[in-house]
Amino acid sequence: MNQYSGLKNALIAFCLLLSILYALPNIFGSDLAVQVSSAGGKLVTESDLDKITDTLKSKDVNYKSVALSNRHILVRFDNNASQLSAKDILKTSLGRNYVVALNLAPSVPLWLSNLGGKAMSLGLDLRGGVHFLLEVDMYAVMAVSIDKHYNELRTLLRAERLYKSIKKEGERIVIRLKTVDTRAKALKIIKSELSDLVVLETNNQDKLMIYLAISNNAQKNAKKNALKQNITTLRNRVDELGVAEPIIQQQGLERIVVQLPGVQDTARAKEILGAVATLEFRLVDERNDPQTAIQSGRMPIGSKLYYFKDGRPLLLKNRVIATGENITGAASGVDDRSAPMVNITLDSIGGRAMLDTTKKYLKHRMAVVFIENKVETIIKNGKTIKKRTTTKDIINAATIEGVFSSRFQITGIDSGREARNLALLLRAGSLSTPIEIIEERTIGPSLGADNIEKGVLSVIIGFMLVLIFMAMRYRVFGLVANIALTLNLAMIVAVLSLLQATLTLPGIAGIVLTVGMAVDANVLIFERIKEELGSNSDIQKAISSGYDKALLTIADANITTLIAALVLFSFGTGPIKGFAITLSIGIITSMFTAIIVSRAIINKIYGGKKHQELSI
Template sequence: MLNRYPLWKNLMVVLALLVGLLYALPNVYGEDPAIQITGARGASVDMSTLDTVTEDLKKNNISYKSVAFENGTVLVRFNDTDTQISARDIINEQLGDDFVVALNLAALTPDWLESIGASPMKLGLDLRGGVHFLMEVDMDAAMEKLLGQQEETFRTELREAKVRYRAISKTDSSVAVRLRNDEDLKAAETALAQLHPDMLFTDSNSNGRFVLTAQFTEARLKEIRNYAVEQNITILRNRVNELGVAEPLVQRQGANRIVVELPGVQDTARAKEILGATATLEFREVDSTADLAAAAAGRVPAGSEVKYTRDKRPAVLKKRIILAGSHITDASSSADEYGRPQVNISLDSEGGSKMTAFSRNNVGKLMATVFTEYKDSGKRQADGKVILQKHEEVINQATIQTALGRNFRITGIDSQAEAHNLALLLRAGALIAPISIVEERTIGPSMGQQNIDMGIQAMIWGMVAVMLFTLIYYRGFGLIANMALVMNLVLIIGVMSMIPGATMTLPGIAGIVLTVGMAVDANVLIFERIREELREGRSPQQAIQQGYANAFSTIADANITTLITAIILFAVGTGAIKGFAVTLSIGILTSMFTAIIGTRAVVNFVYGGKRVDKLSI
């Protein structure tokens, strides 16, 4: 019988609509302005923190909707953004530097929807607001780190070349090797110049001092600076991925600055802590022969230096770095058999070889793990550049029991939260050069709400115009097409809410408006083919059958070419272009489903299997 769907097809259409409606529903409930309180660098937040926050809000007559302790954070909800901002300032002042107080938006999705994984779709920075960071790469620190590595390399290479030297030291832009005599000076220059063609060597012999000075060429300096920025961009992207932020923007600005935008971020405190941190590990041998008291007083053995643990106890370590954090390929946090936090480390092949060689020859000796981090000192240079302060602490000192390989673990960490953060930083990569946040903007939801309101108005007026046209021009079939348009919109929102990486932006709303027109275009093609079949004398049932069958190939061709374009835009585009491409792609697929299968199901329900003399088209 013509124009009758089998039961499974009708059930498929109904199920698709119900699922889309169910997952689009959380967007109706909205969100509360909120503040989220987390510990800085792994400091714990507990019920006492919640009590302190509650008392402080009551003391300052700040009204709030609710306060809760969840997943190691305190979340306070408010009725409006003005109260939210006032509360943030008060709580921030009360809790001090040990805690980070961040502005957030907390979803009002009911528990029964959350239990099935339904949540509001993520909104971009232009709609929801979010955090904008402008970060600056410290090139001086990058050069200092590189020259320090070069200093160690020179020591190793001169020992292998059997060239005697008195001392090797570095300045702001060069490495100086002091030698015993002119013969050693020439031998050192010959050996090092062959190994380092990207460096300029200058020898000097005055007042009995034989010094060989090495500097990088201008081409090499330019390469180093560019590499520092590009590598930091890659690592920041990895860190953003670890945070689970959808549609982030991480891009270069100028010679040494990086822009990071985190739209719709749920935990701005964690984002600032992870992105702003410049952390790595160094593994060093402990100088067990040194006198700790003498070393703390300034009498440090040659080739060693004093570092301190978190509780300010001194540790004398050899200057030579056994292994740097750049060799770490993976890191994860866990607990040992006694429940104490630890970080499991995996090394690359080169790092594994270095660790194996050192540990095999030093069984029974102590090896220290040094945690290095650069933080904003709160001071600025005359040109406005942020001054970073280097913080180093010895995490642990462990006896090497046996030869270590590419996988081992470090302990001595205070809390599981700190172990997790350290593992995240190491897994995402140690920054090549320290970075500082020179500008931070929180884009409030009010500006985003204005964009949402304008976008919704454009979408409503666009849909009203299209629906009026189809209703007037195609009458009954126009009503069916309008039902498909509404169904299409529900499905787009539902799919956008279901996909973890999908983010709605202002260009994304434009993509939805465009797909509305494309969905109607498909129905126009179908309805015009039905009219043609009727004019050629076919019965209404035959006209419906032939109209849908003949229009399908044309609709498929047009939508597939547009879909290919959308995929290319998504592949090569960034930010807003990707947002547009995502909604356009989803809209194309849902519009084909609703315009062809959805409307056909309704037409079949109204006309299928019946004697029809005339169609309302």
């Protein structure tokens, strides 16, 4: 009695050893680091690594180590001064084709890292940085959608000369027809060409009037797409800030959370997040040489000089074929030859302009220009002024291979990753609708370190008090519970590390609460064993009955708490989710350690042996 099989003991030991192994990365701490990655679609190379090391050595900046991965270069430092100095130097020397970001790099040994060991991801309140809560103007979304449908409808009906007048009234479009006979024809055109519009039933019996509104499904899709496009755009904007691990995610139906670890300049962050960008499609001037234009200083009539990000010049025609406002979709993929490409979808206005252009200029090149307007706050002569700058970069120039209109492909792209980046730029060239910052918080790095110190201290104090109480109250059984509690803490840390769940202050609170709750199961078991000993002199039966009879009560208590934690996770936001995650993990691991692990240890001490009394 009270003995587990060898296989069961081996499985328990394996789970515990695995937990300890994957909890280990968190004891090694982190290094101050600077992360360098490419701003384009290409990977960093050994030549970039050599350039960085040579630059730092020439400027006498001491660094701890430098390493190259497939996506970035990580330079580690011993102190904050060297880190900040290196960031400024590398940002200046490498130029705008690279993103230079401050980072905290875990000091996990190579052997442990090769086994998949990672330290827990720390939230903004533990690392320091800025937090923004942005609200998307959904009224503007609907206004833009109404304008778009209004313009398309007017163009379609004008071609058939069906309406006398057409105007917008709030969220409705009102059409006055020329004759009653044209009503059926107008409705047929609307149904076939603009399926997102629905005819409103009104008390007005005038057959010359048609009242239209955007359908509920179309409204939902417009709001959803606007939110997604703004999130994509904001991710692209954050690259300009040089943030290593930003968090940009949807919150609710109308809001976006932006967290920028390591950033302390909120003014700069707000200027970047609110910058306005757009795209333009222009024909390439095939007849004139850009180098000749540069040397002479005179541009050919009807053309203007533009540059790629790498500095290559190209002459483009002044006439704009379509802009980013005409793009309704962009997705990367591969063509028939397995070469990377980007599928573009334009609205009806852009499609017609593209059709006319491609018919006339087949086999000519067409360029995509990314234009961004930025606002920067500077101090000049003691006064704060707004400095507005505009950057215009060619991101692609491909040959027109066939006649197309609203749907076409951009080819001639070097890699699949570059195609994905291009699709992102096309989709996220500009914010699809205005956003407003409704909440702003700044957490300093010293405050983040202080939060970590106090959070760890609270866990240690709570942990030690529980250990002392259990050892004094239940003696040997209390020591067994303490071992189980220690292993439970290791399992929580291991699971958080493996899931890479972001640990925040509320998450630490969840761990502290779990530490207190974890021994509840052992208290119930031990008190039940005491009751059994009072009515039954058989020690083995008392142990067995104590665990078996307390199991249902323990399960009920933990399951109800787990349901509450899952509800918090489902309906909560931000800090509440962090608390719910650690609490849920703690409940599951505490049931394993308190019931199974503690019994395995008790079985080793008392199982199958004759004892006169229990130390409980």
